[in-house]
Amino acid sequence: MVRIVGVGLTPFGTTPERTGRDMFAEASDAAFADAGVPRTDAEALYYGNFMGALAEHQGHQGPLMAEAAGIQAPATRFETACASSGAAVRHAVQTLRNGEADLLLVGGAERMTNLGTDGATEALAIAADDLWEVRAGVTFPGAYALMANAYFDTYGGSREDLAHVAVKNHENALENEHAQYQQRIDVDTVLEAPTVSAPLGLYDSCPISDGASAIVLASDEYVAENDVDAPVSITGTGQGGDNLALHDREFLARSPAAEDAATEAYDDAGIGPDDVELAEVHDCFTIAEVLALESLGFYEPGEAIGAARRGETTATGDRPINLSGGLKAKGHPVGATGTAQIAELTQLLRGDHVNSDAVPDATVGLAHNAGGTVASAFVHVVEVAE
Amino acid sequence: MVRIVGVGLTPFGTTPERTGRDMFAEASDAAFADAGVPRTDAEALYYGNFMGALAEHQGHQGPLMAEAAGIQAPATRFETACASSGAAVRHAVQTLRNGEADLLLVGGAERMTNLGTDGATEALAIAADDLWEVRAGVTFPGAYALMANAYFDTYGGSREDLAHVAVKNHENALENEHAQYQQRIDVDTVLEAPTVSAPLGLYDSCPISDGASAIVLASDEYVAENDVDAPVSITGTGQGGDNLALHDREFLARSPAAEDAATEAYDDAGIGPDDVELAEVHDCFTIAEVLALESLGFYEPGEAIGAARRGETTATGDRPINLSGGLKAKGHPVGATGTAQIAELTQLLRGDHVNSDAVPDATVGLAHNAGGTVASAFVHVVEVAE
Numbered sequence: 001m002v003r004i005v006g007v008g009l010t011p012f013g014t015t016p017e018r019t020g021r022d023m024f025a026e027a028s029d030a031a032f033a034d035a036g037v038p039r040t041d042a043e044a045l046y047y048g049n050f051m052g053a054l055a056e057h058q059g060h061q062g063p064l065m066a067e068a069a070g071i072q073a074p075a076t077r078f079e080t081a082c083a084s085s086g087a088a089v090r091h092a093v094q095t096l097r098n099g100e101a102d103l104l105l106v107g108g109a110e111r112m113t114n115l116g117t118d119g120a121t122e123a124l125a126i127a128a129d130d131l132w133e134v135r136a137g138v139t140f141p142g143a144y145a146l147m148a149n150a151y152f153d154t155y156g157g158s159r160e161d162l163a164h165v166a167v168k169n170h171e172n173a174l175e176n177e178h179a180q181y182q183q184r185i186d187v188d189t190v191l192e193a194p195t196v197s198a199p200l201g202l203y204d205s206c207p208i209s210d211g212a213s214a215i216v217l218a219s220d221e222y223v224a225e226n227d228v229d230a231p232v233s234i235t236g237t238g239q240g241g242d243n244l245a246l247h248d249r250e251f252l253a254r255s256p257a258a259e260d261a262a263t264e265a266y267d268d269a270g271i272g273p274d275d276v277e278l279a280e281v282h283d284c285f286t287i288a289e290v291l292a293l294e295s296l297g298f299y300e301p302g303e304a305i306g307a308a309r310r311g312e313t314t315a316t317g318d319r320p321i322n323l324s325g326g327l328k329a330k331g332h333p334v335g336a337t338g339t340a341q342i343a344e345l346t347q348l349l350r351g352d353h354v355n356s357d358a359v360p361d362a363t364v365g366l367a368h369n370a371g372g373t374v375a376s377a378f379v380h381v382v383e384v385a386e
Numbered sequence: 387m388v389r390i391v392g393v394g395l396t397p398f399g400t401t402p403e404r405t406g407r408d409m410f411a412e413a414s415d416a417a418f419a420d421a422g423v424p425r426t427d428a429e430a431l432y433y434g435n436f437m438g439a440l441a442e443h444q445g446h447q448g449p450l451m452a453e454a455a456g457i458q459a460p461a462t463r464f465e466t467a468c469a470s471s472g473a474a475v476r477h478a479v480q481t482l483r484n485g486e487a488d489l490l491l492v493g494g495a496e497r498m499t500n501l502g503t504d505g506a507t508e509a510l511a512i513a514a515d516d517l518w519e520v521r522a523g524v525t526f527p528g529a530y531a532l533m534a535n536a537y538f539d540t541y542g543g544s545r546e547d548l549a550h551v552a553v554k555n556h557e558n559a560l561e562n563e564h565a566q567y568q569q570r571i572d573v574d575t576v577l578e579a580p581t582v583s584a585p586l587g588l589y590d591s592c593p594i595s596d597g598a599s600a601i602v603l604a605s606d607e608y609v610a611e612n613d614v615d616a617p618v619s620i621t622g623t624g625q626g627g628d629n630l631a632l633h634d635r636e637f638l639a640r641s642p643a644a645e646d647a648a649t650e651a652y653d654d655a656g657i658g659p660d661d662v663e664l665a666e667v668h669d670c671f672t673i674a675e676v677l678a679l680e681s682l683g684f685y686e687p688g689e690a691i692g693a694a695r696r697g698e699t700t701a702t703g704d705r706p707i708n709l710s711g712g713l714k715a716k717g718h719p720v721g722a723t724g725t726a727q728i729a730e731l732t733q734l735l736r737g738d739h740v741n742s743d744a745v746p747d748a749t750v751g752l753a754h755n756a757g758g759t760v761a762s763a764f765v766h767v768v769e770v771a772e
Contacts, residue, residue, distance in 0.1 A: 019517070044625070051445065052512075053437065053440055053512050058516045059436060059437065060514075060630065062627070063627050063630040067630060072627075073627060074626055074643070075627050076466055076473050077464070078463070078464065079463045079464075080462055091480075094480060098480055098483065126438075126439050126445035130444045131405070134443065239430070239462075241459060242449060244446065248453070257460070260460075371449075372449070376448060376460070
């Protein structure tokens, strides 16, 4: 098994003055402090970043971030848009299972708010097809609005259904000190907010965020030899892909890439969707959470739209979704999100998360990280497994 | 073993009108044609690109390039500056060895000349430390000039020694139809050219290039089951890392990251430097070839400077280096270079390269791919091994 020996996060939010290296140093310091292992044991850094070339005029961030983390080890950057650190996790899992390393630092960082809203929207748009989508005026709020309209047209549902997703995720973030928005909203807040791209309004959208995350992963051998306390493991990994442009998809209201990633991860972990007790899913827009729940097999197509409204996915529901606050309320520094999801799940399962009381006996969690309009998808199963 | 079942290249050169997807489609078409296997067998794309965010306003290129290649499979982009597709190769080798896939498409593409010389120079500079190098005016010709001066100061050597590297690599490219420069030069051409950053002149520098490369890698099982002819394999992989900024290095005239990568790759393949009969090394500048030959253990520190002048590394020498023409004459579309080196070595060892006659009995080749001022390094051993 691949053991999670430490996790670390910066607060997510609006810190345009902080460099990526500054934020990643903080996250990796926190992860090694949590792990209680010397950072010099790390054999490589697997790192996710998306828009550093535009936001900081900085590519080749692997070596830079290894230095920021204080490890003397080779580093590789992975980029699959908003799923960049999800890709890093997947390859780290493979490397550890393969016996090619015993301790890896995995993480991501993104500096975004220094670009301003227009600049960040333009930078995010490089995750779409520049020739056929961006030049036609499609940025991500528009793309997800197309997906939401396709969903409504096919299965039904309303803006109020989506509003309940936002309300739930804000509620979950209230006490999360790493969350960008620790404020309660209600359905009217969402419905009365300005429209960004119909049917999605301002509160249907995740914010633009700065932040970093890091996790320390180890082999069973390392954990045994060094007597490390690491009750949580990554037991399944899956990846899926799809055409980049929406117009090359057969149907906009399902995400085959996420379905494929989930199928692979479940098979890998030897579980099924019914075994998952809590999940962090990629709710870059409220409709994205709905699509994710169906991709992951928690609901049949067309059934997840009412999940938050019915209370099934709230903190007191049968299967809490995005107890961290999700991208919606915790924030979405894109390269950091994949490993942040794993970090939050680890704390939730260990019992040292502010929202652990919502899932006191849970042993099986899942992370769903998507790039673009789910042209890239990574799913990881995270379990308490001694 | 990891078998190389097919290789494909576009011509490298100045084609500013071609998109990255157009070039990658050509390279992957060629690779699958060479392989003689259906592209639908590919289980993933491992892809390298460096500056797409700046040159084409296009990140998230993995899914785009999978579609361009005609494969329906997940895709991951790797970015380690000019060693981006070297990183893709390393992770593909791990995945195939691990049994997690049996057939992978690996490659890279870069569109650069559409930016113009100033724009491409600025884009390349994001491989250096933006805060501490680029803002101080250091671009890559200047950085490698610092390394050349450190070398000359420590070990001696002259601009004429370096000129012989350029002359050799141009000579090797004369008949290579994929090479950007198929023209003979002499030592005077190099010495009389304009200085870019002393001691490096125009002919000490590789060009700015457009191009793509692709290789199809398979497991032994796939090759056996499908009766594929694949005489060449990747038998060793190594990666090294260093601080990103030159001022954080102890000594500028050696490349510890490449030394570490070479040591790991030799151990992995069970060979030593004396077993290597030909190599493609990362000669982004003439001094870079000299440093590479020492990093790889072909020469003691301070000894490689005269290798080309003495004829030891020419096509008729004991160990030909950069028979393709190298980055210097074949061209350097950065994200494509790592897999292009493997493609050229494969053809040289199979006997179907225009320069195969220079190494008629060779069975062991090596590829050395570097990022930035060798803050990232990947070494792969490529062998004829049935």
